[in-house]
Amino acid sequence: MPVSPIFQDLIPRDLPLESIFLDPNNPRFVGPNWQRVEDDKIDAESIQQSARMLLIRDYGVEKLRMNMEVNGYLPIDRVIVRKFKDDKFVVLEGNRRICAAKIIAPIGMDGAEVGEEVLSSVKSIPCLEYVGTETDAAWIFQGLRHITGISEWSAYNKAKLLVEQMEQEHLNLTEAGKRFGLSAFGAGQWVRGYYAFKQAREESDYVSEVDERSYPYFQEIFSRSSAPVREWLGWKEEEYKFKNPLNFNEFVGWLYPRPTDTEGSDVRGNFEARRLSRRDDIRLVSFLLKESDKYFQQFRSGQDLEPTYAIATAELYQQKIEEAADRVGDVFNAIAACTKALDEIPHKVFKDKDLKIQLDNKIKDLENAIAALK
Numbered sequence: 001m002p003v004s005p006i007f008q009d010l011i012p013r014d015l016p017l018e019s020i021f022l023d024p025n026n027p028r029f030v031g032p033n034w035q036r037v038e039d040d041k042i043d044a045e046s047i048q049q050s051a052r053m054l055l056i057r058d059y060g061v062e063k064l065r066m067n068m069e070v071n072g073y074l075p076i077d078r079v080i081v082r083k084f085k086d087d088k089f090v091v092l093e094g095n096r097r098i099c100a101a102k103i104i105a106p107i108g109m110d111g112a113e114v115g116e117e118v119l120s121s122v123k124s125i126p127c128l129e130y131v132g133t134e135t136d137a138a139w140i141f142q143g144l145r146h147i148t149g150i151s152e153w154s155a156y157n158k159a160k161l162l163v164e165q166m167e168q169e170h171l172n173l174t175e176a177g178k179r180f181g182l183s184a185f186g187a188g189q190w191v192r193g194y195y196a197f198k199q200a201r202e203e204s205d206y207v208s209e210v211d212e213r214s215y216p217y218f219q220e221i222f223s224r225s226s227a228p229v230r231e232w233l234g235w236k237e238e239e240y241k242f243k244n245p246l247n248f249n250e251f252v253g254w255l256y257p258r259p260t261d262t263e264g265s266d267v268r269g270n271f272e273a274r275r276l277s278r279r280d281d282i283r284l285v286s287f288l289l290k291e292s293d294k295y296f297q298q299f300r301s302g303q304d305l306e307p308t309y310a311i312a313t314a315e316l317y318q319q320k321i322e323e324a325a326d327r328v329g330d331v332f333n334a335i336a337a338c339t340k341a342l343d344e345i346p347h348k349v350f351k352d353k354d355l356k357i358q359l360d361n362k363i364k365d366l367e368n369a370i371a372a373l374k
Contacts, residue, residue, distance in 0.1 A: 006132070006140070009130055009131050009132030010080070010128040010129070010130060010131075011128065011129045011131060012078065012126070012127075012128055012129075013127055013128075013129055014124050014125065014126050014127065015081065015089060015124070015125055015127050016123065016124055016125075017098070017101055017102065017122055017123055017124070017125055019087055019088055019089060020079070020081060020089050020090075020091060020098055020125060020127070021042055021043050021048060021084075021088060021089065021090050021091070022048055022051040022052060022055070022090075022091055022095050022098060022099055022102075023042075023051065023090050023091045023092065023095055023138060024037040024042060024047050024048075024050065024051045025037055025138065026051065026091075026095050026138065027138055027139050027142050028054075028055075028058075028059065028095070028142075029051070029054060039084040039085070039090075040085075042084055042085075042088075042090050043084075043085065043088055051095075051099075052099055052102070052103070055095060055096060055099045056099070056103075059096055060096070060181075061096055061099045061100050061103070062109065063181035063182075064096055064097065064099075064100040064181060065100040065103055065104060065109065066108075066109055066110075066178050066181050067100075067178070067179065067180060067181040068100050068101065068104055068118070068122070069104065069108040069109065069114050069118060069178070070118075070175075070178045070179045071118075071179060072117060072118045072121035072122070073097075073101055073118075073121040073122045073125070075125075075126040077094070078094075078126045078127055078128045079091060079093065079094030079097060079098060079125055079126070079127045079128070080092040080093040080094060080127065080128045080129075080130055080141050081127045081128070081129055081130065082129070082130045082137060083129065083131075089127070089129065092130055092137050092138040092141050092142075093138065093141035093142055098125070101122040101125065102122075104118070104119065104122050106119065110178070154212055154215070155215050155216050155219065156194075156197065156212040156215040157212075158190065159190045159191065159193060159194040159197075159215065159219070160194060162176055162180060162187060162190050162191060162194070163190075163191055163194050163195075165179065165180075166191065173187045173188045173191065174187075176191075188222065189219055189222045189223065190219060191240075192219075192221075192222045192235075192240060193215065193216075193218045193219030193220075193221065193222055194215075194218075194219075195240040195241065196218040196219075196221060196222075196240075196242065197210070197214070197215045197218040197219075199241055199242060199248070200214070200218065200248075200252050203245075204248060204249055204252045205249045205252070205253075206249070206252045206253065206255075206256050206269055208268065209256040209268055209269040209271070210252065210255075210256065211271070213271055214255045214256075214271060216279045217255060217276060217279050217282065219279075220279040220280070220282045220283075221233070221235075221282060223282075223283070225283045225286060226282050226283060226286050227286065228285075228286040228287075228289035228290045229251075229282055229285055229286050229289065231289075232244070232247055232289055233247050233248050233251060234247065234248070250300070253269065254274060254275040254276050255269075255271060255274045255275075255276060256268075256269025256270065256271055256274065257269055257270065257273050257274065257275060258270075275304075275305060276305065277305075281305055281306075284305055284306070284309040285299070285305070287309065287312070287313070288308070288309065288312055291312065291316055292312040292315070292316065294312075295308050295309070295311065295312040295315075338366075345359070
């Protein structure tokens with residue numbers, strides 16, 4: 001039996017936000033302990049509150065709200081709903097957007113006032129009402145969207161859009177971040193990574209090799225744990241540029257290593273043979289730079305990163321154990337010296353009133369320390 005086209009069961013209509021309810025049977029929520037909520041209970045405040053809290057806690061609704069506070073409700077895609085009571089509709093696809101719209105308030109997440117035009121944009125929501133007979137229609141629509149639906153942008157394209165918006169509209173990192181649901185730090189990481197990648201593609205010795213596959217590595221350089229790599233590359237914040245060309249070319253060479261047994265100007269680096277197999281490997285390089293120059297130099301000379309990192313961390317751990325043992329010895333030696341000093345107090349101390357007072361105070365301090373230790 002042929003499947004009938006689903007578009008025939010969808011009717012366009014604009015609905016007031018207050019008549020749209022979150023779906024407590026959202027496929028996102030289904031788990032081992034999930035229990036279906038029947039239609040007559042969907043609009044109960046406790047049910048809606050539970051769905052709202054789940055979406056906020058686990059599905060990034062606060063970021064969507066931050067975006068909405070700047071851009072308003074964008075009717076790029078219509079929300080799909082189903083009538084479950086007179087003038088009441090439950091969301092089949094678009095729960096995150098509706099949840100974000102419902103928690104928009106006159107005062108935004110950053111404490112600033114939300115514009116009246118933004119508040120007005122969430123009052124009426126463009127929807128498609130599903131009038132078909134499928135009992136699990138939410139699974140169908142969410143499956144169409146999330147399994148075979150929208151194609152994910154590359155990290156590079158996301159960063160490029162962010163930078164273009166900042167340049168065209170003269171936005172700072174905080175403003176750009178709010179527009180796209182990012183923190184100022186997150187926006188800064190995308191933007192700095194974009195300019196670092198651009199420098200590699202335009203000014204390095206590997207301009208013919210660098211492609212978008214390596215962009216995530218340049219973004220990772222600006223994570224909090226990668227500061228030693230930034231310093232080694234000579235990052236200049238005022239110019240959004242690395243100022244140590246030798247180290248910068250070496251870094252790009254780790255991503256596009258060229259064969260050493262081949263000569264000629266047409267030899268190209270191979271990203272598939274990169275020495276940093278994952279973007280997080282930059283954190284391992286940062287560790288070597290900060291904690292063990294000896295092993296960093298070994299990595300630079302051609303040794304594989306992961307075993308080099310493993311040996312360096314094991315050696316550092318052993319060193320800390322030895323330092324801890326030395327501290328124990330130092331404490332015991334100091335106690336022995338203190339005991340000896342008490343045995344050899346000069347007789348003059350007992351005859352001089354001021355010195356005896358000082359001795360009494362020192363002994364009292366010792367007694368207090370010993371009592372606390374015991």
